[in-house]
Amino acid sequence: MLFSQHQNDVISVTSLNRMARDLLESGLPPMWIAGEISNLTLAASGHAYFSLKDERAQIRCVMFRNRLSGLGFRLQEGMQVELRGTVSLYEARGDYQINVDMMRSAGLGRLYEAFEQLKAKLAAEGLFDNRHKKALPGHPAAIGIVTSPAAAALRDVVTTLRRRMPSIPLILYPTPVQGDSAAAQIAAAIDAANLRQEVELLIVCRGGGSIEDLWAFNEEVVARAIARSTLPVISGVGHETDTTIADFVADHRAPTPTAAAELASPSREALQQGVDYAQRRLERALGRLLTDKSQQLDFLGRRLQHPGERLQRQRQLLQAQQQRLARASSQLLQARQRQLEQCQHRLQRTRPDLARWQQVLARRGDQLRQLIHRHWQQRQLVLARHQATLAAINPEAVLQRGYAIVQQQDGTVVRSAVQLRAGELLHIRLAEGETTAVVGQQQGRQSELPF
Incomplete structure (x- = not known):
């Protein structure tokens, strides 16, 4: 960083030191430096002031209390150390110094x-x-x-x-x-x-x-x-x-x-506190339980009665129920009697003339028997006609007149000669009995057997 200055511009020593400090802190990053501690001073404020030197040069260093407390070892004159810090300038005296952040004994890098x-x-x-x-x-x-x-x-x-x-x-x-x-x-x-x-x-x-x-x-x-x-x-x-x-x-x-x-x-104290807290909760719960049960006991005590009083009340209740039952039974009996009387009056008013209806019934019975007799006679005549017709067309009657029924072995009735072949065995049914026959040589063709 460059600063331009006119010939007549004048700055103070404080401004110069501040500019130098800014240049050092911005131009040089934090770095590790090795050397020997000398001129060590441990101030009452807790800060440490010392010089870090080697064979040819030295530089002032300061390590503030907050960093020094976490160091892990005591600083001693002549100790070889490796420190990490920022190059700065103490403006009040214009001293070039290092503000130390970390420090370790020399050789700890390998560790x-x-x-x-x-x-x-x-x-x-x-x-x-x-x-x-x-x-x-x-x-x-x-x-x-x-x-x-x-x-x-x-x-x-x-x-x-x-x-x-x-x-x-x-x-x-x-x-x-x-x-x-x-x-x-x-x-x-x-x-x-x-x-x-x-x-x-x-x-x-x-x-x-x-x-x-x-x-x-x-x-x-x-x-x-x-x-x-x-x-x-x-x-x-x-x-x-x-x-x-x-x-x-x-x-x-x-x-x-x-x-x-x-x-x-x-922690015994924590456990004891937990036990005490649990005990207090238990005491409160037991107190609430006892209160609830006491109230419940009072309520049940008010409901509890002497057995004699309860029996007397039940006896009174039973007597009242008996009286109600007697009244209800009497009222029901009277109501049923009134209904019976009403039904008797209605029955007398609507009672039928049994003698007249018996005569009507006898007359209707005679008419029914006559009607059934005529109907039976008519059905007898119809049955006789059907029997005569059935007898006329009965095949058995035809057989009685000398005819026969000729059937093949499978039961087929022979109606035409064309159905037959020479040597075939036929079954012949007569009016009385049955027989078999063998077909001989056919003479001419007939469309139908005469039976």
Whole structure:
């Protein structure tokens, strides 16, 4: 960025320093710089002021309190570090300086690189997948703790567990949590807890520290041990800003050991509050039930009567019903008697003359018998005529006059000579009896037999 200035324009020192600061902050991006800390000053405000130098040059640096509190290690004179910051200018003195955002001990770049490589490898294998995460038991029968017996984290975890739920047994699986062989021993402790099956839950924890201090929990052997654990594992390593490979593999990650203990155990106070709340609800429900039942009892008590009073009322009701029945029976009898009298009057008015109708009936009977006799005689005459006609056309009568009926073997009546052939056996029916005959030589043709 270029600034143009006329010959007579004059600016203040403040404006110059502000322009220089803007140029530095806009022209140079944040970057990592390596060097040695010198002239270290830890101010009462919590900020750190120091110089970062190498063999040939140095530069002023400032790290403000909010960044310094999450550093994870204490700054010391002569410490070799790698820091990341923005190049700027302190306008009040015109000092060229670096505003530090992050810092790590020199050589930690290799550790971070190894951390990222192992993290990518295990993530590719699926060790971080949520489908592998196991649920925590709501009320574990026993809790195992994998940490150093001398660690402050152990005291924090035990104190928290004893405060929240002192009835849960605690079993310590001691192991170093820092040093060259710590990772292998942590993995062995996790395997031992799974082999012994004394607990339902494991807390793997240690207090805060530098990345080197926490490096055992970034080792692959520990990650593999947590992944193959059949017991649910809570990782409570370091402070909230610390993140390890164990945190990614564990079933649940807690920001601190104390938080891990709170996550592993139910709260006695919360359970007591739940019991108290349930008790209050039960008392209210029982109170409502007793009130309802008391009201119901009062209502039923008002309805309840002495058996003698109830019998007296039933006796009175029965007498009233008897009186009503007697009145109704008397009224019904009187009504039926009136109906009977009315029917008798009507019957007397409409009663027929039986003697006259008997004479008419006798006369009509004589007429019917005469009519039937004449009809029978007429039918007798018709029957005689039909019998005479039937006798005249009866084939049996024709046979009596010397005729015969000639039939072929299949029963066909022979009516013409053309039906016959020489040697054919015929059946002949006479007036008295039957016989057979054989057809001889035909002489001439006849259209029809004479019978």
